[in-house]
Amino acid sequence: MLELKNLSKFYGNVKAVNQVNLTISKGEFFCLLGPSGCGKTTILRMVAGFEKVTEGNIYLEGKDITNDAPNNRDVNTVFQNYALFPNLSVWENIAYGLKIRKITKDECNRRVEDVVRLTGLSGFEKRMPSKLSGGQQQRVALARALVNRPSILLLDEPLSALDKKIAEQTRNELSELQRKVGITFIFVTHNQTEALALADRIAVMKDGIIEHCDQPKEIYEKPRTHFVADFIGSMNFFECTIKASEDKATLLEIPEIGDVILTGQNKQEAGKTVQFCVRPERMKISMLQPAEYENCIKGVIRQKTYLGEITKFVVELAGNRQISIMAQNYLLKLSNEFYDIGEEVNIIWSKTSGEIIHV
Amino acid sequence: MAGNLSRNNDLGIGQSKWLKFITWFGIAFLLLPLIILIVYSFNESRTVTRWEGFSFRWYKALFSDVSIWLAIKNSLTIAIVSTLVSVSLGTMAAMLIARYSFKGKKLLQNILYIPVILPDIIFGVALLSLFILIKFPLGIISVICAHVTFSFPFATMVIMGKVINLPESLSEASLDLGASRWQTFVKVILPNIAPGVISGALFAFSMSIDDFVITFFTAGVGASTLPLKIYSLIKHGITPSLNAISTILIVFTVVVLLMANFLQKTKKISRSFKIALGTFFLIIVGLLVVSPFFTKSSERLNIYNYSNYLDPELIKKFSNETGIKVTLDYVNDNDEMLAKLQMGVAGYDIIFPTAFMVEIMKKQNLLAPICIDSIPNYKYITPGFRKMSFDTTGRYYVPYAYGYTGMVYNSNYIEGPVDSWDILWDERYKGKIMMINEMREVFFVASKRLGFKMDTSLSKLNMARDILIEQKPLLKKYESNAIGDLMASEEVWIAQDWSGSITRLTSSDPKFKLGYPKEGVLFFIDNMCIPANAPNKGNAERFINFLLDPAHSAQNINCIMYAMPNDSAKKLIPAEILNNPTVFPKIKNFDSIEIARDFGEFNRELTRAWMEVKVH
Amino acid sequence: MAPPVFWLLVFFIVPLLIVVSYSFSIAKTDGGISLVFTLKNYGQALEGMYLSVLFKSFGYAIVTTLLTFLLAYPMAYYMAFTTQRQKMIIMFLIILPFWTNFLIRMFSIMILLGENGLINKAFMFLGLTDSPLRMINNTFGMYVGFIYWNLPFMVLPIFSSLDRIDVSLLEASLDLGASQRQTFMKVTLPYSIPGLVAGIVFVFIPTLGNFVIPEFLGGTQNTMIGNLITAQYLQAQNWPFGSAISTVLIVIVMIFIVLYIRFYDPTKSKNTLNF
Known part of the structure; x- marks a missing residue:
């Protein structure tokens, strides 16, 4: 179990990491997600021991490791650029940590063989890193870290240097591998798809602060802040006021556009200004009138982009506001072709869709 | 990362x-x-x-030292011209290697590496051999050729780095748009490799301006560069002005480096300022390159002499009176003088060889006969010195000064009287003893200590060699030029020294005393001669005449403290100098004293033995 | 495009060939050379006394290289990992003497180490010694001169190879359990080898051929190959013998260059050691 308590890192006046508290449990696949410069890599490097901690503490299995040297920590890192030793073969790279620890030759060979098999590197043991593809290099980096059986494996954007296809494939293998070895993974990425696909839990970071930490589904469905809502997937935002609210339903007033209803929420404080947000794929374009369980507003189609599996519409609402709507093509192929730029349409979504974000 | x-x-x-x-x-x-x-x-x-x-x-x-400014001017001229040539050749070579494939390309590349690593001295002797063989006169041009040879491979490498990174498609695009190959080079390739060309030029320039060794071998008379000048100043112990040159160079370097840094940082410099700077630089370059052709016309005289062997005031006076520009190069010993003449180094007008060397040079036709008629003051020369055994015709030399080699010691550390060469082997003064850096002087002392007369016997020579080898650990060094300085700073307590130099020391401080060995001393008679290839023979004769004027001779004797065979001058010299036996040794018959002689073929053996002492 | 080739041929290849051919000739008394084929000069060059100069020069060059390395490596190492600002300052200070004339630098060492020099004065003031220590005109002075001259040539290539090391490699090593010392031995040192090799070549070969430093700072016993060659050319007027010694030096240097290119091809190294 890894615990970060009030962890901070300042570079002069810049607060790269600011008072972060986090508990990651054993065997968890944990993901730090955020744009570049948000402090996610700094947290990782502090856990690895490469950067000094300005304030706060790091506990591993209850033991304070804040000031331990990197070589005395039971954690290993897979580097963004892999940092394979170019003068050592694949086998020697993987065995590096074991040799340093003076583990017996037999034990060393056995463990390297195991991990080579596990990462699918059999047959490449004698190769030099410069003769490997990116994906293979990534596996060597992974194997080199795993062979030491750390309590925690830190992965710093390990897929960012790979082609899209290979990254996707490696992503699946990584997830499988983590389940097999049962080691805690802390995975740093700026790619939300990777995070959503891999993680048991995600911490979304911005400016050195964790904005929201939860399971992927919760993060996507119920973003707690505007940043999280905006950063993950796409989102339409509406400034609005709470007109009335009771236990299971809230009436919101969007200026110039009209009233909408959101059900399934807790009771909100009436009169408060909030943001109401709905994902584009939850909205649809229609000529028909809404059903009773649906909200409806009016707009004019300004852009229409065919994207293969979906068609994206940009619709202009009253007061020049624009929102986007994504329609699945397999469902509505005909009707999507039916709507054209410049047409006035109804925008309809279920009253259960959407989220209120407090400003 | x-x-x-x-x-x-x-x-x-x-x-x-x-x-x-x-x-x-x-x-x-x-x-x-x-x-x-x-x-x-x-x-x-x-x-x-x-x-x-x-x-x-x-x-x-x-x-106020003209020779230093001349050296700086030479250095700059050589550096600028050789930089321009190096960069042109370097650019060509870089293009050749990067853009064309041809037979022997790999070989060319490898050959280009060699000059980068080869020790300078190899360059020096190889180019010297070439220039002498093809009778190419040693001078500014030969130095420029030498500098280009070692700096253009460097420039090639620096420029190549840029050329290789330049995509081929750029020149293809230019050719496609209708430019000729030359236009493509000027308009597309050159601007893109400019940073490489500029740093290549800086490299070549700084290598040229700093080079000593290769210039040392390939420079002739009048092509002395600043490093050569500095070398000569260090060797001849003229040190405080060296400090001043160094300071100016260091300050200059720091200012240039800081300015370059400043110019790099502040990119917003007005275009007109840049143009002004560029024009200024170009004008200076132009003037420097052109100036040697203008100064050629003025009358000159090149003297090749030992340091402290001619009153500098006399040179100034001669220059003022005649308008002749005099340059003075320092020589270390007779053998170096001979080597220079044998190599065919042209440019010296007056040299000062010792008697035996006059004989050698005369035999090898290296000397020009002197026209006695154009030297009216020749009449002041003591008759006995006019046709001496080393040149019985008397046509090839005018006697200059004479003296002997004895010892000088510091009486604060060494208890006198010192009356034997044996003291130079005294273990008590280990590291405080110094010998003259000239083989005949050194072997004479060794022979005397062994009780021999120095002659062409090989076994005697080898015995002398052996005791000299035995002496080496006791020596501070072999030194001919800075004896006075080293005695004054008390780094040396006892030194073999020439009589004039001894007198200058003993009269400067009573703690310095003459050591006159009972085994006998080696006399010398130094002479003024004109090399066969002297460019300004007439000026040389004028200068000889000037020096023989009794007043000038007397002034010269007062300064350098050596006797001169000029009876009229003796009347103008203070009595204490005239009666000082160190300055004017009491000699009855000059043909019976022991002087260094030409050993003919045996010179080779002497040289070998001396080398063996030196390398041991 | 032929001028560079022509230039190399006339001013580099031909002169070297002249030197080599002279080395098989005989010197005449008047300083001339008679072109006959003889191995006498080589016989002389490889006989006891001159051979010992050769070995001595080698010894001096090796010791100089080693001492320069011992001082230069820590400097380069410190420099490579310090702040950007300090890096620039140190670089400037190291290059500064580099831009001052070599002879002037040697002269300044002569002044500094002389018996009345600052070092001796300081030592005597501090009571470390009663009489001035002899620090020039001996082997010590020569080494000081050589180290002083060579230091920048050793520091800069080592620095540039250390500076190019991908720091994540060092982090990876620490991360995998290696201590700082182990990381240095297993990662840092191997990656600085290209710079080290360049530094060694830039120090060893010029030192081997130098004749000014032994002359100014060395003692009577510190004669090196360079002094021998200079003396043969400019004093003894025995060019064939001087050429033979030069040829021996050329051969030695060639062997070094071939080894250097074989083991460390300057054009390839970057790819194999740093991606």
């Missing part, structure tokens, strides 16, 4: 205290000598190591 860490090296890699200490110690080691030079350049004292108050006198001396 490296950048990241260097901003925030939390792991403390390579930042331990002792590493920091060693680093700053190393830097202090590099800078301390330079700081000392700067400080001492403002020292009033003549000796470098004692502080006697703040003064600009060495800067004044420096600015």
